[in-house]
Amino acid sequence: MDNSDMKQIQWFPGHMAKTRRLITSNLSLVDAVVEILDARTPLSSRNPEMDKLTRNKPRMVLLNKCDLADDKTTQLWINYFKNCGCAALSVDCKSGKGLKFILPTIKSTVLKELMDKRAKNGMTGAAIRLMIVGIPNVGKSSLINKLAGSKRAKVEDRPGVTRTKQWVKLDNNTELLDMPGVLWPKFEDQDVAIRLAFTGAISDDILDIETLAMKLLSYLAENYPTSITERYKIELSDEDTGLELLEKVGKKRGMMISGGEINTERAAITVLDEFRSGKLGKITLEAPPQKEQ
CATH class of the missing domain: 3.40.50.300 (P-loop containing nucleotide triphosphate hydrolases)
Known part of the structure; x- marks a missing residue:
């Protein structure tokens, strides 16, 4: 990422x-x-x-x-x-x-x-x-x-x-x-922190939720494309950025604000909620490490 x-x-x-x-x-x-x-x-x-x-x-x-x-x-x-x-x-x-x-x-x-x-x-x-x-x-x-x-x-x-x-x-x-839940003092690998944020293990309050949703959509488009095409009825392009994917979701769901602008914050909340609740399908965010030959 x-x-x-x-x-x-x-x-x-x-x-x-x-x-x-x-x-x-x-x-x-x-x-x-x-x-x-x-x-x-x-x-x-x-x-x-x-x-x-x-x-x-x-x-x-x-x-x-x-x-x-x-x-x-x-x-x-x-x-x-x-x-x-x-x-x-x-x-x-x-x-x-x-x-x-x-x-x-x-x-x-x-x-x-x-x-x-x-x-x-x-x-x-x-x-x-x-x-x-x-x-x-x-x-x-x-x-x-x-x-x-x-x-x-x-x-x-x-x-x-x-x-x-x-x-x-x-x-x-x-x-x-x-025992109460325990995280660790420092995330040496920010990809780890972001995966935890995707699943809700880290509070959304300390993150930019729109950026987080963009990263999740980019991952899904690459690894589980049907999870978003079937759920949101949108078409994907190899050139789509995370922002463009988020805007497609917002537009398809009618999440518009004054002036015809897409409410990307509302779309981001929807994407993260639906991922966490399983509405986007069965998805894993990381594979086991490969053994060194």
Whole structure:
């Protein structure tokens, strides 16, 4: 992506520094870490500090919002994480898709050594304690509520909302420690920040929403052209700029203001909302890194 026309995105509210301290100080209380990622941006939504923060604690990766992501690319990501030695599942916390496999996989794979040790020592009834981590708006609360079968965790769509840790008991054998969402102090790669902004993980309040929508439309035109031609009934040209695409959407939707000018801000809000809600189809914003030959 060409980011020359966008300001550098740096976003690290004070409560997120507190979250990093909470993660490290509570690791001794849990047996494993469940890391929730956005299936549309698995690498960008994976905090690069998490390996260091969790100190090699047994970990499982959940690719959440898989119903919004490209199925073929999601499978590539699952294979990627498994090749990296990390158990991975695709799930959708809102619909409940894939959630029934989480605990069995943790017991049979992630914590197999611990479970075998407990069985040998006659401790099969001992509770499993899991820490749930992930960036804001990735679906931690929705996951916990589905697993617990009730509204045990506060669901908050707005990124960056301050919350404290909370324990949720699923049954006599499983307890979850929910941690507030944590981003990182500095985005070394602005493409990462922009992908997170596309999905709403970074607050729209700190970005130029029209520029963001232009970049998203340019990406879609190159990688998922039918997502916008079918949704907005517009024709694409290889010469279209992001602004021209946004204007086409606004014009087609009748988003006009006085003097015949197109309301590009309204069009931008529409494009981002419809992408985030899945109305543009199943889209993934990044592919797994290629192994070096």
